[in-house]
Amino acid sequence: MEYLFHIFIIAGIYYILALSLNLIVGYTGLPSLGHAAFYCIGAYTSSLLALRFGVSPWIGLLAGAIFAAVLGLLIGAPSLRLKGDYLALATFGFGVIVYQIALNWVSFTRGPMGLPGIPGYSLFGFDLSQLWVFLILVVILSIACFFIINRIVNSPFGRVLRAVRDDEIAAKSLGKDTIKYKLLVFVIGAFFAGIAGSLYAHYITFIDPSSFTVMESVAILLMVIFGGMASLSGSLVGAVVLIFVPEILRFIGLPSSIAAQVRQMLYGAILVAFMLWRPQGIFGKYRFK
Amino acid sequence: MPILDVYNLSKSFDGVKAVDGFSFALEKGQIVALVGPNGAGKTTAFNIITGYLESDQGKVSINIHRAKRIITGCAPYKIARLGIARTFQYMRLFSQMTVLENLLLASAKRKHEELSSVFFSPKSIKQIEKENLGRAEHYLDFVGLTEKRDSLAENLSHGQRKLLSLARALCLEPNILLLDEPTAGVFLETKEKIAGFFETLGSQGKTILFIEHDMHFIMNIADRVIVMSEGKKLCEGTSIEVAENPAVIEAYLGKKLDQSYEKYSN
Numbered sequence: 001m002e003y004l005f006h007i008f009i010i011a012g013i014y015y016i017l018a019l020s021l022n023l024i025v026g027y028t029g030l031p032s033l034g035h036a037a038f039y040c041i042g043a044y045t046s047s048l049l050a051l052r053f054g055v056s057p058w059i060g061l062l063a064g065a066i067f068a069a070v071l072g073l074l075i076g077a078p079s080l081r082l083k084g085d086y087l088a089l090a091t092f093g094f095g096v097i098v099y100q101i102a103l104n105w106v107s108f109t110r111g112p113m114g115l116p117g118i119p120g121y122s123l124f125g126f127d128l129s130q131l132w133v134f135l136i137l138v139v140i141l142s143i144a145c146f147f148i149i150n151r152i153v154n155s156p157f158g159r160v161l162r163a164v165r166d167d168e169i170a171a172k173s174l175g176k177d178t179i180k181y182k183l184l185v186f187v188i189g190a191f192f193a194g195i196a197g198s199l200y201a202h203y204i205t206f207i208d209p210s211s212f213t214v215m216e217s218v219a220i221l222l223m224v225i226f227g228g229m230a231s232l233s234g235s236l237v238g239a240v241v242l243i244f245v246p247e248i249l250r251f252i253g254l255p256s257s258i259a260a261q262v263r264q265m266l267y268g269a270i271l272v273a274f275m276l277w278r279p280q281g282i283f284g285k286y287r288f289k
Numbered sequence: 290m291p292i293l294d295v296y297n298l299s300k301s302f303d304g305v306k307a308v309d310g311f312s313f314a315l316e317k318g319q320i321v322a323l324v325g326p327n328g329a330g331k332t333t334a335f336n337i338i339t340g341y342l343e344s345d346q347g348k349v350s351i352n353i354h355r356a357k358r359i360i361t362g363c364a365p366y367k368i369a370r371l372g373i374a375r376t377f378q379y380m381r382l383f384s385q386m387t388v389l390e391n392l393l394l395a396s397a398k399r400k401h402e403e404l405s406s407v408f409f410s411p412k413s414i415k416q417i418e419k420e421n422l423g424r425a426e427h428y429l430d431f432v433g434l435t436e437k438r439d440s441l442a443e444n445l446s447h448g449q450r451k452l453l454s455l456a457r458a459l460c461l462e463p464n465i466l467l468l469d470e471p472t473a474g475v476f477l478e479t480k481e482k483i484a485g486f487f488e489t490l491g492s493q494g495k496t497i498l499f500i501e502h503d504m505h506f507i508m509n510i511a512d513r514v515i516v517m518s519e520g521k522k523l524c525e526g527t528s529i530e531v532a533e534n535p536a537v538i539e540a541y542l543g544k545k546l547d548q549s550y551e552k553y554s555n
Binding site: 151157159162163166172174175178285 | 339365367369370374375382383384385386390393394396397399401402403404406408418457458
């Protein structure tokens, strides 16, 4: 049971990541391969604040999200002038840079040794790090993220995002400042990824750069594609299925030393299969052009 | 004072002059056709005027509501906000959105599309959306696409897409309309329908510049014709003056269209 709680908590965190990436990729049509960078910033910001300055994880949650959003602005401002494949490559590059900083700035992040002993959440003196309590916290936060992003995509603001996705040049001809919209979306997506990062850090209590590689960005993107672009319920299915499937590998007796590699191969195979046979994903309405 | 004044535009691509010292002016309420052979620089001129291309030299200014403004070098979205709407040769609809959504996006007001309006939408915002819906439905009816309201734009026929792109530009309620081949590849009936719209729009005092190849259509509609060839203005005048101009016949119309003109005048 504990194990199942753990899996659901991880799936919940990835749901927040997939939701926020879906806003960027699925609704606005910006191919981003750097989502793990924002996840990383959220996790490191709130962990370092807690470990170095004793800041409450709740404030860390907000600080992580804000720092990630600021990074989103810094990454977005130069790269969002690029289109399609070039944007994907630029975000990929930023993802690598953030990972390398986390890995190599040893005096600050402790590099590959990671940050152990990150405190868990507590509320009015109650410890929230019990699994089922934390699961409730994650569920509440992911539902909140769902409602916010759902409201965004169904508003006139969200309509402009889809217009940018379908034809940016036409959107400009209707007076839309498309760069501003793309930047805002990048910042909002980064903000929510920062929340996911902070949640993850205070749940696992130990983080190291290996959780935030570019492969992680690909995994989040795969959840979005699998569930369906521009479908928020699709992202839930994508996150849950792609977190659960590799766990099944464990039950069929795969040694844990190769489980991680098999997980990545499996993700690769799913990605290829979906691109070939169902590019719009399970619930998706929109496909890559 | 002309409502749109284009002066001495030039633009080269890799040393080839696409537009070369091109000047013209539109008076308010005029319907003017821009014609010329393929590669004459018509669309390039459109793209410069609407901000999609930077010109090497020259100046574009507008004079709307008695305020003169130079718009050379402005971003396309800013030019659109000044009351200049355009369509594209290849329509550029929002293909994965419904016909209605395509029109709702064309709104001169923008406050409802701000991020803050996602979470705080007071009555004024709801009022804008109501107005937008009313206007969208009006123009849907105007171009006769009411039945297609909830279809995805990508599922429309070619002619319907042309009509939708026209309706979308009209929803912006612009002062100046630049239409890039509004009737290209459409069925004769649709073409007549579009001709009807032009008359209505002209009577409403809209200024229209449109790129067109069909001389019959032009003769029925246009107050004035500008002929472009190799980036330059070859001549300008009423459709009859232009059709009789020997330079135009040589560069563009050729004998075939000369005959068709006679057919028209009989």
